[in-house]
Amino acid sequence: MFNGEQRVTRKPVKRVHKQARDILIYGVSIILAIIYLVPFYWTVLKAFRNSIFANFPPDMNPLSKTSLAYFLTNLKTVWGFGDFPLWYLNSVVVSVAVVAGSVFVGSLAGYAFARLKFPGRDLLFYAVLATLMIPFPVISIASYVFMLDIHWLSTYQGLIFPQIASALDVFIMRQYFMTIPEEVEFAAKIDGLKPWQIFFKVSAPMAAPAIAAATIFSFISSWNNFLWPLMEVHSLNLFTLPLVLNFFKGANGTQIYWNQMMTVNILTIIPTVVIFALFEKYFIRGISIDVSAR
Amino acid sequence: MGVRIENLRLKYGDKLALDDINLEVNDGEFLVILGSSGSGKTTLLRCVSGLIEPTEGSVYIDDVDVTGYYPSDRNVAMVFQNFALYPHMTVYDNISLNLKLKKLPRNEIQKRVEEVARTLHIDGYLKKYPKQLSGGEQQRVGLARAMVRDPSVYLMDEPLSNLDAKLRHEMLGELRNFHDRVGKTTIYVCHDQDEAMALADRIVIINGGRIVQVGDPTELYDHPRDSFVASFIGNPPMNLLDCTVSKERGVTGLYFQGKKITAVPDLPEETERVTLGIRPESLIPDAKGPIEAEFDYTILSGSNNEINSLAGGKPLKAVVRRSMSNVSEINRYQHGDLMHFSIGKGMLYIFNAETGKIIKEMSTDEIESAERPDNTVQRF
Incomplete structure (x- = not known):
């Protein structure tokens, strides 16, 4: 006991x-x-509500039968509003293009900063890093004028190109490439791969986690970008989702259609969630500093 | 045939990484480049492979001047310390990449990969990825990748350093067998003299970007050209004692900390200070011995006792066979106790105190005759 x-x-x-x-x-x-x-x-x-007015007492369960019915109605309204499917497609096209361009440029630049030796390399790298600290609004007017001068205002390329080449992607890629032992590239050279093949067939595949991280970051920033499309786009045909959201504020902001606005929000969130779910496994490895690498 | 390096020099900015390298590697020879870290040994290997272009000089492989050739055009294969396998490719793809790039027919590639894999006992892993294999298996894949291309020269950059001791010992034997089987010129870089002794036909000792001495293992051990080689080859390393030279009654003697430790035949150089090299095996603990040292600690290794002590502030090591020595007497020593050594049988090396170059090497037998002044020898 x-x-x-x-x-x-x-x-x-x-x-x-x-x-x-x-x-x-x-x-x-x-x-x-x-x-x-x-x-x-x-x-x-x-x-999942039917009107702009809040019910009292509020029904806190969004998944009740009536709520679901309201949501479907909202969905129909929103999807039929203006050129909603086109605007959605615009968002997808722009973001996919920005991601592709940004990851391509970011990985090449990151690789150069990590591997190549050229005069002024470190200075240039810090200059690139420093641009992270400049908020977009600061350069927005200059970008706008630039687009105006090259007649790219209210075009897809005008929407896409200024969002490509993100310093964050360059940084992520460089840091990751630096953890990859150089010997693997030496082995590839001896096996007979030419330098550009080494990049695409050996180095870039090995940097998959960093590419996943860069993909997520650039996708989110482009998908959510409001200010640049607002300045760039002068035609309804080129609207992206963040601009569309603005419609549901109602005229002069007098009446806000919260239920429809939130439905658009849900539609907007879905791709981000999907992208994150797809790359999450790599993403974590890409942004965590790999102490076990060597 | 083989590899020839002529007047090779490599500069990084103002720093000379490699200087005045001239080296001939015979066809089919196993040559080990031995040096401590930062000595330039890996850099030299990379110059041969084409991963680094020398500032001056040329590299010949099979009598072709390959300086400036892209690495894959030199027909060399390389094995790396950290294996350097392609992590996103299967073992099969790792091994076959070079053959695929050479556009060999698919069935020919498969035949060669499978053959090499069988030889190295990795034929069960062809569909696996490198990270699913152990270190030893990964290095076999690295070896297979080199072997499958049938190169003119194998270049190996410390291929065993990342393996644990037992596996390293196993792989040593396998590497030597492998070389004997393929009979190809091999240049092998390492920092471990035991590894070098075990594998090499000849060893190149490199220090500070310069070749110090080239020779077969026993030659380097028996006839070191300078005190660096002497202290590098041999385990435990040779003891180096700072001695003064002085002549008394017609006999030249070496004095360590004021005591005469040995007589020597006349030295070819007039000098007052020399460095005396004595192998640990030639030192005997002897209460009446002339070399005074402070006992530090003892290491048991196999049938030997390695006695570590400090003489004049520098480590002094003696290796004594346990069966021969009075173990109980040695065991009584405490850290800091005073003990004495005398010089037993073996070779003694006298180096120039400034340059480290060898002045004279002699056996202790020769010294015994030097001990007696010339006239006494004449009389009897």
């Missing part, structure tokens, strides 16, 4: 620290998750 008691009292003492730590970690994680999820919940809640 005495021995048994002793055992019972001694074991938990050791575990208390671990338990306390677990509770702390999970507690903080849960609180953070709630903080992040509440706006999503609110979005869904609003999208």
